[in-house]
Amino acid sequence: MKDQKIMNRWLVVLGAILIQLALGAIYAWSVFTPKLTEVGWSRGETQWVFSIGLASFALFMVFAGFRLKKWGPKKLAILGGLLLGLGYFLGGLMGGTDFWPLLLLIGLVGGAGIGFAYVVPIAVGMQWFPDKKGMITGLAVAGFGFGALLWVKLAGSWGHLIENMGLSTTFMVYGIAFALMVIIGGLWMKFPPEGWKPTGFETKKTNTSDQVETKALSPKEMLSKPQFYLIFLTFVFSAGAGLMSIGLMKLYPMEALQANGMKLAKASAVAGTAMAVFFSLANGLGRILWGLISDKLGRKRSIILMTLTQGIIVLLFTYMAGSEYLLYLGATLIGFNFGGNFALFPTITADTFGAKSVGQNYPFVFLAYGVGGIFGPILGGKLGDAGNFPLAFTILGIAVLIGTVLIYLVKPIKNP
Numbered sequence: 001m002k003d004q005k006i007m008n009r010w011l012v013v014l015g016a017i018l019i020q021l022a023l024g025a026i027y028a029w030s031v032f033t034p035k036l037t038e039v040g041w042s043r044g045e046t047q048w049v050f051s052i053g054l055a056s057f058a059l060f061m062v063f064a065g066f067r068l069k070k071w072g073p074k075k076l077a078i079l080g081g082l083l084l085g086l087g088y089f090l091g092g093l094m095g096g097t098d099f100w101p102l103l104l105l106i107g108l109v110g111g112a113g114i115g116f117a118y119v120v121p122i123a124v125g126m127q128w129f130p131d132k133k134g135m136i137t138g139l140a141v142a143g144f145g146f147g148a149l150l151w152v153k154l155a156g157s158w159g160h161l162i163e164n165m166g167l168s169t170t171f172m173v174y175g176i177a178f179a180l181m182v183i184i185g186g187l188w189m190k191f192p193p194e195g196w197k198p199t200g201f202e203t204k205k206t207n208t209s210d211q212v213e214t215k216a217l218s219p220k221e222m223l224s225k226p227q228f229y230l231i232f233l234t235f236v237f238s239a240g241a242g243l244m245s246i247g248l249m250k251l252y253p254m255e256a257l258q259a260n261g262m263k264l265a266k267a268s269a270v271a272g273t274a275m276a277v278f279f280s281l282a283n284g285l286g287r288i289l290w291g292l293i294s295d296k297l298g299r300k301r302s303i304i305l306m307t308l309t310q311g312i313i314v315l316l317f318t319y320m321a322g323s324e325y326l327l328y329l330g331a332t333l334i335g336f337n338f339g340g341n342f343a344l345f346p347t348i349t350a351d352t353f354g355a356k357s358v359g360q361n362y363p364f365v366f367l368a369y370g371v372g373g374i375f376g377p378i379l380g381g382k383l384g385d386a387g388n389f390p391l392a393f394t395i396l397g398i399a400v401l402i403g404t405v406l407i408y409l410v411k412p413i414k415n416p
Helices: 010-031 031-039 043-071 075-095 099-128 133-155 161-185 219-223 226-248 252-258 264-297 299-320 324-351 355-385 391-408
Strands: none
Touching: 010 031, 010 043, 010 075, 010 133, 010 161, 031 252, 031 264, 043 075, 043 099, 043 264, 043 299, 075 099, 075 161, 075 324, 075 355, 099 133, 099 161, 099 324, 099 355, 133 264, 133 299, 133 324, 161 264, 219 355, 226 252, 226 264, 226 299, 226 324, 226 355, 226 391, 252 264, 252 355, 252 391, 264 324, 299 391, 355 391
């Protein structure tokens, strides 16, 4: 319709941030685990809920990508919010401490809700901001990173929800909050009218060769291209190094600091600060800043720069972990670059395989995060058990540098 009122595109940004703040719940799981171990859970059981949540998130995201066009982004986001909220609410309603209900409700159902909703703000945001794809993606996924910090602090040292209300009620309160935030944010998740472009976009020139408009490829077409596998493996190595670092960011520095003469209590506090403050804040900021950087430099150059610096820092981390201030610096840089993955890989997927099909294609690229999440932490844990944390960081640092070479080999797909 000619007189169709065009929505203010900045409402999409607000909706995206609301949605992703709630979806960051998956990274807040660690705040619940101490209480669960107190009531008889093993450490392995606490990690099963987290692992099932991540697997459910990744797999249902692929399914959501296929349903995005048919169901529409608003319905998909609202469905995701309802599933996430119900998972937590029912998990709390059923007592909040039994293994199987929490595994199925918070792990499987909650993870599915995150998977349904996660890709929506990315796909919708890129359609409304073709001139600022990196910025909009960075802002959206920053909500995911900062959301984890918000929910951890509210349940713990800021809001004391677990202490004052117990696990069961905290799960129920979080379930209601997650559902409301995703549903409200989902109301603005609409694609722009066909053919719409922001004012002045047609004449906007770019100085980067990798940001040309690409014909939208289907997932099947994308999977037949070597570019997909180069991008996928780079993401595997980069995510694997980051996730291994998250898993070991307290344990390994505690050991290294004590080896250099620091007392256990101080080493624990320093390592905790490195993870909870320096890594976490840099992770959120990295998502925004790498997105903005990529709008200027281009995605390929940005990923080359990100993985090159990440590989070097991960290799050097074995020398940094035993010194308080070098540890803070290392945690900041690793967190900053880890956050960049979530702004840069959606946008290089859009630039390489078409922005209009990013909702269908990015879930396949995002499976690399799941692969990295398996091999990185497991490698770190196995070598840590063998008393060789430095070898784990050396292997992953080299792998990230191999990713730098792989992403360099990615060439634009020529439109027929």
